[in-house]
Amino acid sequence: MRRIWAVTRQTFIEILRMRRTTLFIFILAAVVLGVPQLPRLFNKDVKPQTAALSAGKPGAVQAPQAAQRHHVQTFLVYSVGLAGIILSLLTILAGCKIICEEQARRYVFTPLTKPVPRWQYVIGRWAGLVLFQMLMIAAVGLAVYGTAQVLRLNVKDRAERLQLDNQVFAGRYRSAPNSLDEDLPKVAAKIMQQREQNERLKDLSPEQIAASWDNARLLAREALENVAPFGRLGWRFTELPKPLNDNALVEFHFTAGTGKAAAGTGLKGIFLFSRDPNSEDAGAYFRSDATFLTDRDSSILLPAHMVGSDGRLFVEFLNENPGDPAATFDTTLMFPPEELYIIYPVAPFEPNFLRLLLMMLILQVFLASTTLLAGTWLSFPVATLMCLTIYAIGAMQRFLVEATAIRYKSGFWVYLGHYIYGGLQHIMPNFELIDTSTVLMDSLVVPWTRLAVAGVAFVGVWTVLALTVAAFVFTKRELASVIVE
């Protein structure tokens, strides 16, 4: 252990004293603290008054506006995201340099003639790189957290501050209503049952009955997504965790469309929220007479107690004019299920932010082992290129898979890309597990289970494997070998 620590310590000093490290630290400081402030400088509309208007009260429909909390959120997303990219580049460049350059310049001769096993040397090199990145991530975390707190304190308006604490400075849980796939067969079966009772299925051939089922499913989908004038549509959310505290606000998000009105057209309706409408002890209903815009994400704020102790919440929409129930109209509304969700705080910000930083560290640990693996047998430029490619493919995993999905009349290159990226997906760990930007975008809570899965995939499997291969290659290599032209 003492020898590994000696190499770790020396590697840490080496990285710290590299010129490129100094350069990266300057860029990091500029990016983390400077760039996310730019929208704040250019967008003069963001004033406390505007923010106060958008803050609203529970029950009111929230329209997306440029509020101060969005700028704090933007700051968090960009600073952490860009810091992750910069630190990853630094890991790749520094990692490849320390292992490739010392072989090319033969510095490695001296330590390897000392009584240090080569596998310990590789582990020490890796640990030094990881130690350095741990400190960098800690520094970035402190800088980002401190700056975010300063920005938070600058928000003087009480309602805006409340929203900020609710939407940004918390770990939020997001849940979609029960799956349509779950409800659809039941509704379709009901339709078919009705048809059977009406003897409409009598004397039909099997093919015709199958076609009738298809039709029933289509109708069921319409029934579950569409709501006719004066009709009702409901959703249920189950297995919800307890809100963080009584002051937490539950956001119900939806997007409604008509299919004929232009986007942004004003609409009206009534939303009813309850813990369990069929129960005597349903608790207070919560009604929102909503005015909202077509094809735009809108949200309604609910008090925390609307999430029942059994973790259930029921939502019902009444397609009628809340101001004038007798008014006639013929607008059918569609609620795409993928746009429907609730989101609310379930965990404090600080521990969640810490878990987020751990996600960043997991990525750096993974990259450090990859650079070591490449550096033990490749030259600096080739090793760097290989690591950058792995990082880029990992970061753009979802995009690449979608871009190379095989469709009708796909060409040769699409097929080739599909199989290459498909193969890589099976080899490489799932980068979505450690994607900080999707987490920060909605201030989502990072559960420990997610972190554990990411840790096992990135560190437990890939890193151990990469370091084992790197140590094996390094042990077997002739370090003083020359290739004769």
Added chain:
Amino acid sequence: MIQPSEPYVQTFKVTKVFRDFWRREKVAAVRELDLEVRPNEVLGLLGPNGSGKSTTIKMILGLLYPTRGFIRVFGKRPTDVSIKARIGFLPEESYLYPFLNAWETLDYYGRLFKQPRIQRRQRVEMLLDMVGLTQVAYRRVGEYSKGMQRRIGLAQALINDPDLLILDEPTSGLDPLGTRQVKDLIQQLGRRGKTIVLSSHLLSDVEDVCQRVAILYGGRLRACGEVNDLLSQHGLTQIIAEDLSPAALDKIRAIAAGEGKSVLDISAPRQKLESLFLQIVADAQRERIATGGAVDTGRLAPFLRGEGELEGPQVVEQLLAATNGDGAAAAAQPVAPVRPPVPLDAELLSELTDAAEHGDGRKVLEDRKAAPTKPAKPAPAPAPAADRRIIDSLMKDDQADHA
């Protein structure tokens, strides 16, 4: 377990072939080399550039693997990590991390030997002092001149007080002073029973310090044996006398002719340029002329002389005694070398070079031998503050006592 008489290093028909990118054999750097390095000897590996000296050394160290044949070092394979605790290696170029300073460099290598902190600190200080880099210990190695880098490279090779010291071109890049120091060091370590392999193409270096030489050419061993055996010119006699008159020289020629022999050469002996240079530098150092480079301290690190190193409590006691002004206490508990140290040669060297100018070199040597052994000195006055000075002064006294 290696037997005491068994060679430290043995190569059996070792061949090393370097290949091209396509793995085709291109250059045979070493061919069927059979070589032994015996305990307690200083072996010189001689040969022109490209003769296979460095390749042989790298195979001994496990940095290269033989294409054919095999090597045993301390009875084990060169890749065995345990043997490396007993080896010190100075590569042909000082491959040192340029971002570390001299202190950090030696400290790092000390850590790789798992040396305790106190021992490591002591050794780093002693070695820096020995190679004359104490003044620039906190300058980055990348800023050092080549000679200074060689010195720090030598120091790192000695950090573990190795049984087998492998020096690849140790004097390359060194000034004559440094060269002399390295040669003195090799001789002193050799006297202490260390085994040294010295690779060089500077014949004078090898001749001065080695007992045995192996001469390589084209990757093959061309000659191997004792230096004296290889260099003795049988059938010639050399006479060195004080300045003789032409008449006396004629007499000598006549005597030789009477024996049926002829005198081949008569000339005035010249002082070696190395001796002259060392004399000038020694004079300058006596005048305390400042230099930004390495300084000749003329001291061998005490742990390399086989003296015991100070343990933590001993250092504390010494410091307390010194700061209390209790000179007697300091003297009553000397640092206690466990073995008699070898006296330093710098002073003797200086006297000899002085004497050579006056033609009485032999007399100086005789005088030193004839001088009665000095009685044990009374305790020296304690140094006022710095612990290094206390240790140094105690060391000097011990050396003087043993002299």
